[in-house]
Amino acid sequence: ANYDELEAQVQAARERADRILCPNPNILDDYNRRCAEISQLEKTLHGDREELATGQAKIDSEKEAWLPRLRELVSSVNSGFGQAFASIGCAGEVRLVEAGEEYDRYSIEIRVKFRDEEELQVLCATRQSGGERSVSTILYLLALTSLTNGLGFRVCDEINQGMDPNNERKVFELLVQSMTRPGTPQSFLLTPKLLPDLEYTDEVTVLNIFNGPYVKQVADGWSQEAFWRRRAMTGAAGAADPIAVL
8 A cells, every 4th residue: 555545544444543532531531431341340350259268178187077077976876776666677877968068967867766667757746656766766765876985974864765665665775785885984764664674783883862741750760671581582573764864
């Protein structure tokens, strides 16, 4: 292109520019201001992304420190829980319900079945009877005992309420076995009743607690020797012990 052609192109460009109407005389200032804002937002976004990556890495690192250990503990509880249920002819499992990074939704789920024709069902107030829930609760607590041997003592309060006699007898045997193992802390079982002819080991101590306005009169006339003589003469099984200390 020669000089004249270039000059013609320049003139045409000027004419096109002159035809551009701009009613806002501050448009260039607004444009520059918005460019500066965009640049600042991009810097902020970059910093936020770096902070997010650092925080995520920290979360992942801490999660790796506790989640595998938690899974091991739940697996150990599940093993003991399943064995305890199998010993009474039923089935049960304990599992950890994970929810990714929604840590407030993590939970322990207990699933049980008491009849062969059933599937394992989540333990809740609407599916199982009161006695079945009592059995499930005490067997779950027994499964936890292997993790809590460092405690000073344990207390079980009226855990046998609502159980049928067969399950109550089996659960009591499991309680005695669990609570009298070497190295376990002292344990107390408080209950208003116990089945007759339960098996007690040498490690079990039974205490009777009496209450009411006439306790002093009874206590003043009480003779343990006379009681055992009467029992031997009558052959009576005797009243159930209100409180058993294991």
